[in-house]
Amino acid sequence: MLTRIKSLGFQRRTQLLTLAALLTVAAAAALAGVHVRHEHLLARLLTTDTEAVVKDRELTAFAKEIAKPLFAANCARCHGSDMTGNSAIGAPNLTDGVWLFDSGDVFDIERTILYGIRSGASKSHNVTDMPAFGSTGRLSASEIRNLVQYIDQLSRRPHQAQAAIEGRAVYFDVAKGNCDDCHGYSARGNSNYGAPNLTQNVWNSGGDDQSLYAAIYYGEHHIMPGFFGTLSLEQIRALAVYVYMASHP
Amino acid sequence: MSAVPKFNSLSRGWRQIAAALTARPQRAVLLPTLAALIGAALAGFGMLHAAPDLTIVPPGYAALVNNKGILLSDFQAQTAALTGKPFAQTTRAERDKTLRDMIDEELLVQRGMALDLPETTTEVRDVITAAVNAQIDAGARGQPPTDTQLEEFYQAHRAAYSTPGSMTLRDLVLHVGGYQDIDQSTAQAETDAAEAIYQLRSGAAVDQVMQHFGLVDSGRADSGEALDFAAKLHLGAKLYQVAETLTDGQISDPVPDSDGVHVLVMERRNPPRLADFGSVRAKVYSDYMDAAAKRAQEAGLKLLRRDAQILLAPGMPAPGMP
Numbered sequence: 388m389l390t391r392i393k394s395l396g397f398q399r400r401t402q403l404l405t406l407a408a409l410l411t412v413a414a415a416a417a418l419a420g421v422h423v424r425h426e427h428l429l430a431r432l433l434t435t436d437t438e439a440v441v442k443d444r445e446l447t448a449f450a451k452e453i454a455k456p457l458f459a460a461n462c463a464r465c466h467g468s469d470m471t472g473n474s475a476i477g478a479p480n481l482t483d484g485v486w487l488f489d490s491g492d493v494f495d496i497e498r499t500i501l502y503g504i505r506s507g508a509s510k511s512h513n514v515t516d517m518p519a520f521g522s523t524g525r526l527s528a529s530e531i532r533n534l535v536q537y538i539d540q541l542s543r544r545p546h547q548a549q550a551a552i553e554g555r556a557v558y559f560d561v562a563k564g565n566c567d568d569c570h571g572y573s574a575r576g577n578s579n580y581g582a583p584n585l586t587q588n589v590w591n592s593g594g595d596d597q598s599l600y601a602a603i604y605y606g607e608h609h610i611m612p613g614f615f616g617t618l619s620l621e622q623i624r625a626l627a628v629y630v631y632m633a634s635h636p
Numbered sequence: 637m638s639a640v641p642k643f644n645s646l647s648r649g650w651r652q653i654a655a656a657l658t659a660r661p662q663r664a665v666l667l668p669t670l671a672a673l674i675g676a677a678l679a680g681f682g683m684l685h686a687a688p689d690l691t692i693v694p695p696g697y698a699a700l701v702n703n704k705g706i707l708l709s710d711f712q713a714q715t716a717a718l719t720g721k722p723f724a725q726t727t728r729a730e731r732d733k734t735l736r737d738m739i740d741e742e743l744l745v746q747r748g749m750a751l752d753l754p755e756t757t758t759e760v761r762d763v764i765t766a767a768v769n770a771q772i773d774a775g776a777r778g779q780p781p782t783d784t785q786l787e788e789f790y791q792a793h794r795a796a797y798s799t800p801g802s803m804t805l806r807d808l809v810l811h812v813g814g815y816q817d818i819d820q821s822t823a824q825a826e827t828d829a830a831e832a833i834y835q836l837r838s839g840a841a842v843d844q845v846m847q848h849f850g851l852v853d854s855g856r857a858d859s860g861e862a863l864d865f866a867a868k869l870h871l872g873a874k875l876y877q878v879a880e881t882l883t884d885g886q887i888s889d890p891v892p893d894s895d896g897v898h899v900l901v902m903e904r905r906n907p908p909r910l911a912d913f914g915s916v917r918a919k920v921y922s923d924y925m926d927a928a929a930k931r932a933q934e935a936g937l938k939l940l941r942r943d944a945q946i947l948l949a950p951g952m953p954a955p956g957m958p
Binding site: 405408411523620 | 669672673676677679695696697707709710712713723724767770771772773774775777778779780781782783786914915917918921922
């Protein structure tokens with residue numbers, strides 16, 4: 388190629404060289420422009436109020452662009468690549484709009500990503516967990532079975548009526564289940580504790596009777612790591628927006 | 637006068653450069669183009685690696701305190717928690733107070749680190765080690781045991797799940813020497829004790845045997861029922877080891893001790909009983925989780941030791957670290 392260039396006349400070589408130089412400068416300018424835009428959007432993503440971010444199409448598209456590979460690398464292992472969760476490990480479905488903690492807005496999701504759940508950090512969600520009623524001997528096997536029937540009744544599923552009545556008694560008995568303490572009188576849960584709503588028929592660890600039995604027997608102590616210090620604030624914000632948008636299509 | 641020769645030499649220099657450029661016409665294009673490219677590269681590098689402006693709070697932070705950030709998210713969460721209402725509904729005054737308190741707290745924390753409080757204050761060390769251990773054992777606490785694992789743990793730690801035993805006994809002693817019985821020799825005391833034991837085992841009254849052989853209450857045993865741990869404390873290990881094997885009404889063999897020859901009369905013995913698994917499940921579960929957490933913490937420490945450079949001064953005992 389050099390030989391070919393050298394064989395050209397002086398004027399032609401000069402033109403080619405000028406063109407190459409101009410193209411290089413143009414490419415550098417374009418890259419710089421992309422970088423500047425990227426930095427600008429990153430700053431906007433963080434400085435825009437969490438409620439306003441989700442109303443901004445440019446920001447949500449930008450967040451999705453950043454978050455998609457991050458989710459695949461850091462979150463899909465538990466929540467699934469399709470974000471629908473994994474009942475074997477109690478990892479919630481992130482697309483169903485049902486949230487264990489707080490209200491499920493971007494701010495709340497962001498805090499969960501920042502500090503995790505029962506991760507050992509004091510800023511994580513760690514008020515309580517589901518006790519192991521069977522393992523600790525607090526409830527007998529039959530009491531747990533009755534409780535399961537009551538939960539079936541609460542979520543409007545087929546159930547054994549008499550067992551459900553007995554299960555309800557266990558639910559409210561302070562010395563036994565005392566379930567209303569966390570799940571509430573109406574069993575609609577408590578997002579301060581991460582106590583699920585038992586009436587929606589939405590289950591992190593499986594909703595069939597066997598899974599419910601196991602959840603009451605062995606308890607639920609699932610852990611989500613915090614990503615503060617592992618991911619940047621911009622990445623965490625992007626993930627929070629991405630997860631929010633997945634449940635608000 | 638001196639400026640003119642300088643000007644002449646400068647213009648001569650430029651003329652030489654121009655001549656060099658025009659001698660080879662390609663240089664007229666090549667060199668400026670090269671210069672433009674180098675300039676563009678420098679500009680790009682400068683833009684991509686711009687030093688952070690320390691006078692601006694970076695996005696995502698509410699404040700910087702000595703370059704240490706207070707997260708905006710933390711500030712909003714703290715304000716909401718302290719006021720009991722959503723952040724959007726908090727007043728300016730409430731937000732100001734929260735942020736001021738958070739800044740003050742950060743200042744104190746930084747001051748504490750500067751004063752090396754972890755070195756000088758045990759409470760700080762305790763809190764830090766507890767916090768680190770909480771992070772280490774979080775994973776272990778998230779893995780609840782199966783029933784089989786619980787049962788195995790219970791069997792392996794039976795002593796922890798036994799009810800405390802108790803005993804009501806009399807500890808009689810034939811003193812040897814000392815002011816109590818100067819003429820009594822150990823051999824004589826052992827002979828007398830053996831005879832006394834024979835009579836007691838044959839049904840003779842304790843008080844009668846005591847009077848006959850010169851046995852006295854040692855003062856070590858409690859009058860009345862004593863839990864095993866208390867009995868052990870009072871009797872001492874040697875006598876307790878004998879006592880715990882006796883059943884109701886049994887008399888021990890002679891037990892020589894520092895103050896004479898002892899004879900233990902067990903009036904009533906409630907040995908420790910292993911609690912039924914079902915009745916102690918909650919404790920077994922709790923102990924299991926604590927043991928798992930402890931194992932995780934020990935594994936964490938092992939890693940820390942492995943990666944640390946630990947030097948011991950000469951003569952210091954080596955604490956068995958890997």
